[in-house]
Amino acid sequence: MPSLPPDFFDNDVANVARALIGKQLLVGGVGGIIVETEAYGRDDPASHSFRGPTARNAAMFGPPGTAYIYRSYGIHWCFNMVCRPGTAVLIRALEPTDGLAAMAARRGLENPLRLCAGPGCLTQALGIDLGHDGRDLLAPPFILEDGPALAVTTGPRIGISRAVEMPWRFGAAGNRFLSKPMK
Numbered sequence: 001m002p003s004l005p006p007d008f009f010d011n012d013v014a015n016v017a018r019a020l021i022g023k024q025l026l027v028g029g030v031g032g033i034i035v036e037t038e039a040y041g042r043d044d045p046a047s048h049s050f051r052g053p054t055a056r057n058a059a060m061f062g063p064p065g066t067a068y069i070y071r072s073y074g075i076h077w078c079f080n081m082v083c084r085p086g087t088a089v090l091i092r093a094l095e096p097t098d099g100l101a102a103m104a105a106r107r108g109l110e111n112p113l114r115l116c117a118g119p120g121c122l123t124q125a126l127g128i129d130l131g132h133d134g135r136d137l138l139a140p141p142f143i144l145e146d147g148p149a150l151a152v153t154t155g156p157r158i159g160i161s162r163a164v165e166m167p168w169r170f171g172a173a174g175n176r177f178l179s180k181p182m183k
Helices: 013-019 100-107 119-126
Strands: 024-027 030-040 067-072 076-082 088-098 142-145 152-155 169-172
Touching: 013 030, 013 088, 024 088, 030 119, 067 119, 076 119, 088 100, 088 119, 088 169, 100 119
Parallel strands: none
Antiparallel strands: 024 030, 024 142, 030 088, 030 169, 067 076, 076 088, 152 169
16 A cells, blocks of 8 residues: 655644544554544644643644654553644544554453554554654654545544534544444
């Protein structure tokens, strides 16, 4: 499959979040098809960039196509793809296709439906941590390629308390590997 063009991420964050559905993501040869994303904009009160650059969110203000990794609730790593400065797409779920044994070992479970269903599950399964923060998404260990064309549905984002009404959660319609069903 062809790799994404270098300017893919230099676009409106909601457009990128929608366009990522169906793309193939591998990290060190392990991964699958992106089936769920959420967009976070620069002027979005739910976004880490809303109050401006900090040491924690510095990668979010880097060049388009940069990984932004942060710890959620002090427990799980979350993996985002930076678009234009201050905007990023949270990768919420994958349909696992490559390296299932490695993912199962990292997650301590066998059920493929649960391997990458949620941001923390996904990063654990793919072995993503803070060491990936600020890295180029179009260079190793990442492989990001075109994948199958999937019908996309939208809904409200999950697990936030601000700007909850924004329909910036995107998912592969009817896909069994979503973190939660779309509303």
